[in-house]
Each structure stands twice: as C-alpha cells, then as structure tokens.
Amino acid sequence: MAQGAKAEVGALSIRNADKVYDPEGVNVHAVMDFSMEIKAGDFFAIVGPSGCGKTTLLNAIAGFDDLTGGEIRLDGEVIAAPGVAPFPDSERIVVFQHGALFPWKTVIDNIAYGPITQNTMNKKEAHAQAKQLLSKIGLLGCEHRYPGEISSGMRRRVEIVRAMICDPKLLLLDEPFRAMDALTKSVMHEHLLKLYDDQPKTIFFITHDLEESIYLADKVIVMTSRPGTVKVVVDVDLPRPRDFRMLATDHFIELKQQAIDAVHEEARKAFEAGERELA
C-alpha cells in the first residue's frame, strides 16, 4: 500500500524543558532538561515508568499546562515557555488515556464536532468526511450510536478519527491503548498505522510498552524516572507499511535490546521511589 504524502508541517522542537509543580510547597520536579527535535510527519514515541513526566510533557505541548524552564516550539512558534500562558488549540489535538468522547453526542457528531466548531466544514461536509473515515476503520454503521453503546476499542478508534478529521499539525496520544488486552491492542495498532500511512502527520505517542513504541514509531525515547529526562534514543528504521509479523524478526529484537535494559532499570527506580514515598 502506498504511503500518503509526508507532512510538511508539525516540526516539534523541545529545548531544555523543565517542569516543577508547586515550587513553594511540595516542589515536585516532574521533567528536567528534556530536549528533543521531531521532524514534520515523524511518528515519535516516549516510553517510561509511571510518574516519569510523560503526561506532564504532553500537557505542556498540548497547551494545558506551562513550563517552568526551557521552551517548546511548533514549526518555529513558541507554544510553551515560562511566562507564556498555556493555550490549547486545534493544531495540537490530544487523544486521552481514558477517552474523552462527548457522551451526549453520537459517534458521527463527535467526529464532526471539530471541523464544525472551527468553521472549516459545514455539517453536511463534516458528516460525509466522518463517514469516509469511519469506513476506513471498519466502523461504518455505528455512526448514530452513542459512545456508551460501543466497545472501548471502538471508542478509541472514533477518538483518533475525531482528531484526524481536523488535520492537526500534531496528534498527541496519551497511552491510548493502555487498558486493552493484547489482541485488541494489535488490531488497534493496525488501524492507527493505516491512518498514519494514508495521512502521515507528526504523532507524539506515550506508552509504557516498549514493543508497542518500536512497532509504531520512527523514533523512541526512553525517559528516566522522575525527574524525567532523556535516557536512551532508539532510531527505528523498520520499513513502512508495517506488519505485525515484524515483531518476530531479528531486527525488531535488536531494536528492543537497545532500550530494554534502560526501560527495566528506570521501572525499578520508579518502583523503589514509590515504595520510599509510601513508607
């Protein structure tokens, strides 16, 4: 299957990003001196233990929170820095870990919400485009159901499509498949890869799962435990389009070995830190 044209927008530059929560009080240093350059259209994954600052970084990129140091730029424009009030917008759309479909809207109205709100499409156009995207992910027929009436896997696909229809510069996925079993997850990977292949754009993907990150991404960063910073960078040169059979190849295992020790070490550190805090 031919890949869609590479994205020309969505280059993300993170320089010395730093985030401290409540510096006068509990003083939690969540992210420390984190730097990364992401090219437009790259699929970028961050792996790290719980509490290492992945979501903090995502919130700063998405415009939900500010930074206490460093800066983040999207296509050269500052989107996060000390003194810059956080501003979420439709250029950076988030797919949340526990889902955020609007329960009172049907599937098709959820997907059409973005383009209609941004006045980029009228209702008819948005619904037509939504149906096209739904058929790509195998959900045509569910458009008039409510989120509560479909499975969690289906909801997650709808949420990704809701983000993609807005054609953002940057798509941020915060552990979207975390709560799924392995079989459902593998099907979701296929759907996400298909959408990415059809319409490549910059994707920032957070996960605990090293295999998942290598299978999906072009570049994987392993973060340290809190305060989070870059520990290991893995450049993934697996060809696209990707196939689940790649998971069993020698090259995939080699890529995994580049990071597995680092992931395990940081997971142990985070666990021990958690036990100390509780004690």
Next chain:
Amino acid sequence: MEIEAGSKTLPARMKKIYNVHAFRAMFAIVGFFILWEVLCKLKFPVFRNIPPVEEVIMGLWDVIFLPKYWASWPASFFRIISGFLLAQLVGVPLGLAMAVNRYAKDTVFPIIEILRPIPPVGWIPVAIIFWPTREMSVIFVAFLGAFWIVIVNVLGGAAAIDLRLRRAALSLGASRRDIFWKIILPATLPSIFTGMVVGMGITWEMVVAAEMIAGRTGLGYMLWEFYLTYKLGALIVCMISIGIAGYISSGLVRLAGRKLMPWRRQF
C-alpha cells in the same frame, strides 16, 4: 393472539405492560394491601387505630363523589407545577453561574448555605406574611422545596465534569462560550434531572404541608379536613391520592429526562 407474560409473540408495546417487572409490582401492591388488612384484623400493635382496607374502600366510595375532591387535584397540581418550574428557572441558571464564575459562587453560595438548612415547612408562617395571597404563599413554599435541591445538584454535577471533556473541546477549537453551552450544560443535564426528580418529591411534601396549614383547596387541605372530621377511610384515600399524584409527576419528569438525554438509557 394469546396474551402470556414474557411471551416472544407479544408486540413490543404490549411487552412493556405485560412484562415480569410489571407483574411483580402489581403482586407487591396487592400483597401490601392484603398484609395491611390482615394486620388490622389481628389488631397488631400500631395497626389497632389504623382503618382496615375495607374502611378505606368505603372511604373511596365517599370521596369519588365529592366534587371538592376532584377540584383539589388541579389546585394542587397548579401549585406544584408553578413552584417546581420557578425553582428550575431560577435554580439552574444560578447553579450554573456559580459553577463557572468564582465571584458568583463566593458571593451567593454562603447565603444559600445559611438559608438551605431552614426546612421549607419553617418558611410557611413567613410566606403567609410575605405574600399577599395564600396561593402565592403555597407556591413560594413549593418553590423552596425544589430550589435547594436544584442548586446542590447543578453545582455538584458541574464540579464533577471530567476535565478531559473540557480539554478535548478546547483542543478541537472550542471557545469559552462553546465550553459553557456545548460542554458544561449537556454534561450537567443528568445532575439537573436527578435534582428535578428528587425536587419533585419534596415539592409535593411542601405543597401538602402548606395546604394543610394555610390552604383552602388542594389535596393537602382535603387531607386535613378529613382528619378534623375523623373520616379516616377518606383520609387514607387522600394520602394514597397524593402518593399517586407524586408518582405521576416524577414519572413525567423521568420521561422528559429520557427524551432529552437519549444517551442515558438508565434514567
């Protein structure tokens, strides 16, 4: 067509009436009346002074031919609907204003929290003095009965809105105004309707109490009149009438909720 509970041959509409849940409810109500009759006949403690079911049936026979009884239904319903609707019209916007505006909450909420513990029944004497007519006094007490419930539910519902929904909307291009009308309002609807269902029950309690004390018409007034004339059977009939009227009212609110919130199948 043979009618059989739970039969697969029944059309959908009839299944709603003849399903097992409806039969259980009917059996429970009939069983309740049988138990009541038996306990009265056996002169069980507490039941010694309560009229048995046959006396209530005789009371029903007296009451249904009283024009005043039938006139009391619309009289009570008018007060219920007036007080209840006013409570929603004032309470919902006020609750939402306090939910989204810190200044509104800081100034209004303390006053509400001071006045709220005063039982609506305690407002009856003041209501009689405040308002120029008894009708307005009763409607005022009905209003109070629902108003506090509305405020508390709207505030609670708005506070419980998932932050992710607001963030998702902002990410998708929503403005502040959009957040209020397209996120906060629909997300708070379930809490608003829960407040309405609970508020409707309390409104009935307040209207009946106010009619007993200050009214000249209405089911509460009829109940008090039967008490004063020691017509116990008719008194029980009046109480059951109030229960049925309240059930119908709450049922109508639930029906409205199901229509306005099709995504909430359990409402």
